[in-house]
Each structure stands twice: as C-alpha cells, then as structure tokens.
Amino acid sequence: MRVASYIFSLMKNGRFRRRNWLFFLVLSFSFCLFPITASAAEEVVVVIDPGHGGENLGAEYAGYTEKEINMIVANAMYDELSKYDGVTVYLTQNGDAELSLAERAEFAASVNADLMIALHFNMSEQHTLFGSEVWISAFGEDYQEGYAFGEAVLAQFDTIGTYHKGVKVRLNDNGEDYYGVIRESHARGVTTALVEHCYLDHENDTDFYNTTEKLERFGRLDATATAQYFGLSSQTLGVDYSDYEKVQVELPTSVVKPDDTPPDISYIELVEADKENRTLTIRLSAEDYDSGMLYYSYSLDGGETFSTLRKWPEADTFQFTVEVPNGITPHIVVNAYNKYDILAESNDIIVEGFPLVSQAEPETETAQPETSLEVIAEAQNNVANTLEDVSESSTKENKEPDRSFMTFLTISGICIGSLFVLLMIGYSYLHSRKKKRRRKF
Numbered sequence: 080m081r082v083a084s085y086i087f088s089l090m091k092n093g094r095f096r097r098r099n100w101l102f103f104l105v106l107s108f109s110f111c112l113f114p115i116t117a118s119a120a121e122e123v124v125v126v127i128d129p130g131h132g133g134e135n136l137g138a139e140y141a142g143y144t145e146k147e148i149n150m151i152v153a154n155a156m157y158d159e160l161s162k163y164d165g166v167t168v169y170l171t172q173n174g175d176a177e178l179s180l181a182e183r184a185e186f187a188a189s190v191n192a193d194l195m196i197a198l199h200f201n202m203s204e205q206h207t208l209f210g211s212e213v214w215i216s217a218f219g220e221d222y223q224e225g226y227a228f229g230e231a232v233l234a235q236f237d238t239i240g241t242y243h244k245g246v247k248v249r250l251n252d253n254g255e256d257y258y259g260v261i262r263e264s265h266a267r268g269v270t271t272a273l274v275e276h277c278y279l280d281h282e283n284d285t286d287f288y289n290t291t292e293k294l295e296r297f298g299r300l301d302a303t304a305t306a307q308y309f310g311l312s313s314q315t316l317g318v319d320y321s322d323y324e325k326v327q328v329e330l331p332t333s334v335v336k337p338d339d340t341p342p343d344i345s346y347i348e349l350v351e352a353d354k355e356n357r358t359l360t361i362r363l364s365a366e367d368y369d370s371g372m373l374y375y376s377y378s379l380d381g382g383e384t385f386s387t388l389r390k391w392p393e394a395d396t397f398q399f400t401v402e403v404p405n406g407i408t409p410h411i412v413v414n415a416y417n418k419y420d421i422l423a424e425s426n427d428i429i430v431e432g433f434p435l436v437s438q439a440e441p442e443t444e445t446a447q448p449e450t451s452l453e454v455i456a457e458a459q460n461n462v463a464n465t466l467e468d469v470s471e472s473s474t475k476e477n478k479e480p481d482r483s484f485m486t487f488l489t490i491s492g493i494c495i496g497s498l499f500v501l502l503m504i505g506y507s508y509l510h511s512r513k514k515k516r517r518r519k520f
C-alpha cells in the first residue's frame with residue numbers, strides 16, 4: 080500500500096519522469112515474478128504408491144500379506160508427509176485396486192510428480208536374507224536423484240536398526256530398469272524409488288514390522304526422508320529440513336551397471352583352535368571392488384550346511400569365533416556375500432584333533448553367544464548321532480535284551496510256582512474226600 084501511495088503521489092506531483100518509469104517497470108516485473116517463484120517453491124508433488132493390490136497380493140508370509148501392510152505404511156506416510164508445508168501428496172490408490180505398473184506411472188506423470196515412492200516388503204528364495212534396500216533407475220538424473228533419496232530413507236531406517244543393504248539398480252535382459260514401476264516412470268519423466276522396507280521371512284526383521292504401530296513407524300520414516308530430500312519444513316511438527324544435505328553422486332553419463340560378479344577376494348585363515356573350549360577363531364578377508372560386502376556365513380562340514388547369514392562388519396578383514404560341536408572334525412568354509420547378494424566361497428581348512436567329549440560332561444553349546452541357532456541345532460544333531468553310534472557299537476544294545484530276559488525268567492518262575500502250589504492244594508483236597516467216603520461206607 081505504501082508503494083502504491085508513493086507512486087500515486089509521484090504521479091500527482093508531476094514528478095513521474097523517465098527514471099521513475101524505469102523504477103515502476105522493475106517493480107511491476109518483480110511483482111509478476113513473485114507469484115511464480117513462490118508457487119515453484121510450493122509445488123513439490125509426491126506420489127506414494129503402495130505396492131500390489133486386488134488379486135496381486137505381493138509377498139505372503141506367516142499370515143502377513145504384503146499388499147495389506149504396504150497400505151498401512153502408505154497411509155501413515157501420507158498422513159505424516161501432509162503435515163509439511165509446500166508439498167502436495169497423492170496416493171496411487173487407497174483401497175484395494177489392482178493397478179498395472181504403467182497405470183501407476185501414468186498417474187504420477189499426470190500430476191507432475193517430482194518423485195514417486197513405491198512401498199514394498201521383501202522375501203528371499205532361501206529365506207536367508209534380511210535388511211532394507213532401495214531400488215532406483217540406472218539412468219541419468221533418475222539415478223542421481225533416486226540415489227540421494229534412497230540414502231535419505233536408509234539413514235532414517237538406520238535409526239530403528241534395520242540392516243542397511245544399500246541403494247541399488249537392476250536391469251532386465253533388454254538393458255532397461257528391471258522393476259516395472261521404475262521403468263514405466265522413467266519413460267514418463269518421473270523419478271521413482273522402490274523401497275523394500277525389510278524381509279517378511281527372516282527372524283532378524285520380524286520385530287520391525289509385526290505390529291500396526293511398527294508399520295506406521297516405517298511410514299513416518301519414509302515421510303521424514305522425503306521431507307529431508309526436498310528440504311521441507313513443518314510448522315505442525317516443528318521441524319525444518321531446509322539445510323538438509325543430500326548424498327551427492329555424479330550424474331551418470333551412461334547406464335549404471337549392477338554388480339553381477341561375486342566378491343573379488345574371499346579368504347580365511349585359522350587364528351586359533353581352542354580344543355579345550357571347543358572354539359575356532361577364524362580371520363576372514365573379503366572384498367568386492369564393485370559393490371562392497373554385505374553378509375557372511377560359515378560351514379563346519381566342508382560346505383554342506385552353512386550358518387545363518389551374519390552382518391558384515393565395517394572392515395575388509397576381521398576375526399570371528401565359532402563353537403565346534405562335539406563329535407566332528409571341523410572343515411571350515413566361509414561364504415562372503417556382496418551388496419547384490421552374490422556369494423564367493425572361501426578356501427577351506429580342516430582342523431584335526433578336537434577330542435570327543437564324553438556325554439556325562441556338561442555341554443558348552445548353549446553358553447556360547449557366538450553360535451548361531453543353526454549351528455546349535457547341528458550340534459544337538461551331532462550329540463544325538465553320537466549317542467546312536469555308541470548304542471550301536473556295544474553297551475546299550477547288549478543291556479536291553481539282558482534285562483528283558485531276566486524279566487521273562489522271573490514271570491515264568493512265578494507262574495510255574497503258582498501252578499505247582501495249585502496242583503498240591505487240588506491233590507490234598509481229593510485225597511481227603513476219598514478218606515471221608517471210605518469212612519461213610
């Protein structure tokens with residue numbers, strides 16, 4: 080109003096010369112620009128895509144159906160993200176519709192989405208994997224932006240302790256993005272990230288998703304990561320992420336290739352064989368020059384069976400201790416997995432001379448926290464096997480028939496004795512009656 084009255088006064092006083100006209104033009108131009116820049120800042124458009132729906136159930140495990148839990152996460156994410164200023168949030172669906180991947184991408188493109196986030200839960204073929212990962216496009220800006228967003232999401236998941244499996248790309252046989260929702264979105268100029276929150280079929284992850292509250296927590300973390308990625312703030316929540324620093328990766332000039340080769344190095348050395356306490360300490364060195372290391376597992380039977388997967392520590396080389404079950408000669412092999420779940424088997428080491436502990440001595444298995452469940456089960460099987468072996472060889476088998484034969488003899492003895500007594504009673508009774516008869520007649 081002051082500016083308007085100033086201009087009005089200038090005109091009224093006849094002092095509205097060329098210089099003032101120039102000033103007026105600049106002023107008007109700024110006013111015209113202001114709504115454009117303001118709306119640009121406001122127009123962050125986010126599409127949340129709960130995976131699967133309708134007949135397409137997604138992963139199913141132990142009574143959990145992926146499409147249902149994806150929807151719980153999606154609704155919680157929608158509610159949380161809607162509390163931020165300057166963002167318009169859409170859901171591709173909030174019922175139980177069976178949308179094609181192209182339809183989801185089409186919707187995101189139709190609302191000019193800056194980012195679409197596809198929400199999913201994982202399962203692995205052998206039920207061995209656990210952790211959180213984000214899949215992104217392997218191309219250009221979609222890769223660059225997807226990577227920054229993916230790392231923001233995983234950083235949020237780090238706060239609750241899921242295993243950080245990384246941000247990854249995957250290609251189909253045609254060299255396009257493997258995941259349909261990413262491929263279809265990329266074709267329509269929309270950046271899409273597919274979040275695999277955790278694995279439904281691994282006990283390590285169960286505790287992250289097994290209640291509605293925990294699923295809603297995932298939704299809030301997804302929303303926080305999105306707000307950070309866009310530098311949003313929320314008066315309702317009292318947070319401001321305008322200074323948030325995204326993870327920077329270079330803009331790729333060609334397609335980003337996934338790692339399809341096993342780790343380059345996987346090597347074990349024996350550090351110590353403690354035969355008294357029945358433990359082995361092994362040094363494992365493994366490296367993957369393409370994608371980095373993720374898990375390892377070990378075998379004590381030359382690679383026939385392996386322990387459950389363990390998290391890879393920060394270092395390339397580290398030591399770990401395993402307990403050796405009774406009755407075996409440990410034949411150690413290690414599987415080292417890279418970020419793309421591809422494994423390399425190490426060299427093997429056989430350690431002779433572990434003494435057989437007699438059964439009467441207390442077992443140490445359960446006291447060893449290092450031992451995984453599978454190895455404990457294996458140890459118990461071995462103890463059982465050992466018992467069977469012993470019984471086959473001598474003692475138990477010989478004792479059992481002895482005992483039953485004695486029982487047979489005792490019972491037979493009692494029966495014969497009783498029969499003899501009955502016969503004696505019968506005989507004396509008949510004898511006495513004969514005598515009586517003789518007296519009568």
Ligand SMILES: [Zn+2]
Pocket residue numbers: 130131137138145198199200
């Ligand atoms: Zn899914």
